[in-house]
Amino acid sequence: MIDHRPPLSSLHDFAPWDPVLRLLLAGHPEIRPDGSARVAGRIGRRGWSLWLPGGMSGRRPAAVEHVQRALARGGVEEVAFSAEIMPTGRTTLRLVWPCPAVEAAVGYPDLGVLVLVDGSVPEPWRRLPDPVPGAAPAPSADLELLERTLREELPDAVGATEEDIAAAEARLGVTLPDELKVFYRVTRVQGEDRSDLHELDRASEAVGYEVCALDELYAADPVVRHSRWRFGATKGLCTAPDAAVQGLAGSPGWIVFGSNGGDEIAVDLTPGPGGYLGQVVLIDHEQSLGAELVADSFTDLVLGRNGERPRDRHEGLPVVAEVGGAGLPTVRAAAHPALEVLTVGAGHGAPFGLAPVTGLPRLRTLTAAPGTLADPLEIPGLTGLEFLALGPQEWRTLLDAGAVPRTLSAAAVREEGQDRRSVVAVANELLALWDRPLIDETVLEGVLLPEA
Structure with a gap:
């Protein structure tokens, strides 16, 4: 070696x-x-x-x-x-x-996460927005009022040409909402020499955020957010039937046009079922998933009409469930077709059987504390797993039986009082199965x- x-x-x-x-x-x-x-x-x-x-x-x-x-x-x-x-x-x-091949456990003393597939990220960071047929701008979107207001605020601004706007759309691969086009027709924010700082300041003041030039617009890339396996594998996403914003890590339809110095501000071309095309959302840099609705329209944003809307009602069973410990008493209580993440801890009569969740179509993550599973050889029945965290003895059972799920992209060997020697040995056997670099x-x- x-x-x-x-x-x-x-x-x-x-x-x-x-x-x-x-x-x-x-x-x-x-x-x-x-x-x-x-x-x-x-x-x-x-x-x-x-x-x-x-x-x-x-x-x-x-x-x-x-x-x-x-x-x-x-x-x-x-x-x-x-x-x-x-x-x-x-x-x-x-x-x-x-x-x-190991994602270090920053802030934790344990070994870390084994990245079995190089460059892989948890499923929520790969998720694309659902189609939004029939999505339309908000009733408050008023192109004439928006342009009039902006020209009053920016009387000497130099606007972008139609060719500039078309070039930006071609680069981004989207059609920009009419309100955002109005903004850049009034002011391109900065010229190509980036010298007009006064216009930048005035435009940012008019919008309420630090705005960027037309040729600096970009789509919010989900992978840029906190996508480490240790935390991301156990995160769940859902979009309620009345949600204004889709539950995503990022979207090719979240077109970022500015920031507040840390968080990104974007127009949303992929709204949720209860949202509007071109609504304005905030992407919090301290959060790994989701975006917050700021205004129903760019017009509302500029006019300061950012009224409160009713919060989305999250209906249905949770996509993330914990069994044992302070969680649910049985695996059966956690089982439903939308379940994505299952954590099994000690307590409530452990060890637990996995039969109730066998074959669930969306179950992608299982983490189980050492000694909490009745039969680790039930795990191959979870056919969609991409992340699996087990104690070294449970991994040993799967390895000896040749039953380690080959659908995995990442894995962890949970220590929790286990011998580090056995943890490293099992980890290296798992890495070898995927022909990954071994731990020294x-x-x-x-x-x-x-x-x-």
């Missing part, structure tokens, strides 16, 4: 890790029946995830700074680690180095002697 370990000689010795392990032992170690302790964490060049006394707030410990400096010298982003500490002080430390691990032995 190719050695991917970085040239970090200092971190390949036990001594630099001694103070880090002592910090963790003073925090929240996992104590096992034989008196041994298990600790785990992740240290990166720009952050760290450790369960320390008093939590993770406060000043960065010197022991962490030392590891971060070594990572920076070696050009390595981060290292995950776990340690088994016997009552005698004898310690086995396992270091897991970055792997191009360094094992160090040492003794944590009592401090003098």
